Amino acid sequence: MIKEIRYKNFKALRDATLPLGRFTLIVGANGTGKTTAMQVLKLVGEIDADNISKFLSKGLDIETNSIEIEIVWDNFSLRRTVSFETDVINHGLDENRNVVGGSNGSYINSLKSFFKHEKESEELRSFQNFSFDPEEIARTVRINNKKELDSNGGNLAGILDFLKDTEPELWKELNDELGRWLPEFDQILFDRSDDGKSIVLRTRFGKHKIKASDLSHGTRLALAFLAVSYLPNPPKIVAFEEPERGIHPRLLENIQEAMYRLAYPENYGEKREPIQVIATTHSPYLLDLYKDFREEIVIASKDENGVHFERLSEMPNIDEIIQDAPLGEVWFTGVLGGVPAQL
Amino acid sequence: MRITIFSESSADEAALKILVEGILGEKVEEEPRKNKLRSRGFASVENELPVVIKSTYYNTDADSLIVVYDSDDEPVHEKKHYGNEAEKCRLCFLQRKISEVVKSLKPRPERNSLKIAFGVAVPAIEAWYLCGTKIPVGEESWKRKLKGEKVGYDRTSLKEEIYGVRPFRQKQIETAIKEAKKLAQNLELLEEKFPEGFSIFANEIRSWKQ
Known part of the structure; x- marks a missing residue:
């Protein structure tokens, strides 16, 4: 479990530390680095000798000549720093903002050292940032045999069909839960053709079959959330x-529960390892649901x-200030920060 | 003086700063400077106000807090309400709520007490801007309006008179600033026409200078 991530000179994250728990909800105005913070995890997880320049070109601010990302695990006695000194001054960037001169050896050694820590590197490599x-x-x-859900929700039919074939108990639970979330439906089915397979939802009354393409956007999104929360082997770290x-x-309380199911499986009778979940939001309604879990909220x-x-x-005097007020309303006032700036 | 303004829109905030400066006769500094406070409207006041007062008191260096809401279609405050809170009167509510919250504040030796001035614009802050024009705005006329009398204006017409129909935000802010600057030159008439919602608010602010 990652305890915190420290960023230096990565886009808007010039010198920032993101504290994390099993579940973390990041709240803030647009442009406060929420997406960037997640992008870093994805990039660090993907880095190997061949694509280090991708990291550099994506993150490098023209004003800076170094990027530093430190990822701290709570049970990891050695704090490993994944640090990249780009030495742009000596080598420069080509038109694609890649480091010129191929002098990346020292960074690769640093990475190889980092990835000796298999558990942690596996966590990072599995990271998925979902934006459906x-x-x-x-x-x-x-x-196909692809068993992962794409970050945009692609391959949902594939992973649901796989779940149906391999995890009948989970499949039944998922369908029961679908009925609680969206009572007009009672079963996920599949439409198979020469082109492949697609999702169909069956209505509870009348047993009509509604193709996924005819479902409302909200229903499709809810289905994707539900599916992620029932994956038998979800990524070790996920962001929404x-x-x-x-x-x-x-x-939204169902979405909250789906994310909690991943982060706190023991509360739902599941035996798998907890998944670290990070979500970002602009919704006062979603924030309201975390009234009793202030430690899970991070203001950007x-x-x-x-x-x-x-x-x-950890904000000063926060208990005294908020007391029983709904968090969404409190956030909107601006007293917590994380609201748009104004001239 | 460092002030925190808590009101219902960015246009109101801009105008209130100018009015406060007009009342005090000196420039003030806003706190927070960029991430300004904002209300979701009077329906949220019960939750918002304690949070804003406490946060300003405990976590900022602001000397004072300015709170202004519109009365909308709720009863206009009257002298007879003192000691006998009137149902739905927003000024009565603010008075009681602020008093309760201030009593609950724990001493902070490193700072002075937080000064709070609150006002209620009847029926909306745009009525203040129209003070002295041909439109007969004022608390007395609005009381008659609430009783069903035609007084020549309503909440919608006030806003249209000032901003036009569906104005863009920057125009609202610029108009509010322009109108507030005019008002700040002639506060006496505003106090005469709005003796409860504005005059008491202005007197409270003046008392800070003494």
Whole structure:
């Protein structure tokens, strides 16, 4: 489990530390580094000798000549620093912003050293940053053996069909849960054709079959969340960007539960290892649901010195200030920060 | 003086700063400077106000807090309400709520007490801007309006008169600033026409200078 991530000179994250728990909800205005913070995890997880320049070219600010990312695990006695000194001054960047001169040896050695820690490197490599696209969720999937859900929700039909064939108990639970979330439906089915397979939902009354492409965007998004929370082997670390998008505010408690199912499987009678979940939001309604879990909320703010992350429960006098007020309303007032700046 | 303004829109905030400066006769500094506080409207006041007062008191260096809401269609505050809170009167509510919250604040030796001035614009802050024009705005006329009398304006017409129909935000802010600057030159008439919602608010602010 990652305890915190320290960023230096990565885009807007000039000198910031993101505290993390099993579940973390990052709240902030647009442009406060929430997406960038997740991008780093993805890039670090993907890095190997061949694509280090991809990391550099994506993250490098022209004003700086180094990027430093430190990932700290809570049970990892050696703090490993994944640090990249780009030495742009000596070598420069080509037109694609790749480091010229191939002098990346020292960084690769640093990475090789880091990836000797198999558990941690596996966690990072498995990281998925989900930002669901209703069109991709509904798309017909060619028959293949791919068992992962794409970050945009693509291959949902594939992973659900796989779940049906390999995990009948989980499959039944998922369908029961679907009925609780969206009572008009009672079963996920599949439409198979020469092109592949696609999802169909069966209505509870009348047993009509509704093709995924005819479902509302909100229904498709809810289905994707539900599916992730029932994956038998989900990624070790997952992020959800603005999970409230397209979801009715009253359904947000289901989204919260889906994320908690991943992070706290023991509370749901599951035996798998907890998944570290990071979500970002702009929704006061979603935030309201975390009234009793202030330690899970991180406020992202930006000032002249760049982005700052602060755990809500560690803000000065926070219990005295908030008391029983709904968090969404409190956040909107601006007293917590994490609201848009104004001239 | 460092002030925190808590109101319902960015246009109101801009105008209130100018009015406060007009009342005090000196420039003030806003705290926070960029991430300004904002209300979701009076329906949220019960939850918002304690949080804003406490946060300003405990976590900022602001000397004072300015709170202004519109009365909308709720009853206009009257002198007879003192000691006998009127149902739905927003000024009565603010008075009681602020008093309760201030009593609950724990001493902070490193700072002075937080000064709070609160006002209620009847029926909306745009009525203040129209003070002295041909439109007969004022608390007395709005009381008659609430009783069903035609007084020549309503909440919608006030806003349209000031901003036009569906104005863009920057125009609202610029208009509010322009109108507030005019008002700040002639506060007496505003106090006469709005003796409860504005005059008491202004007197509270003046008392800070003594």
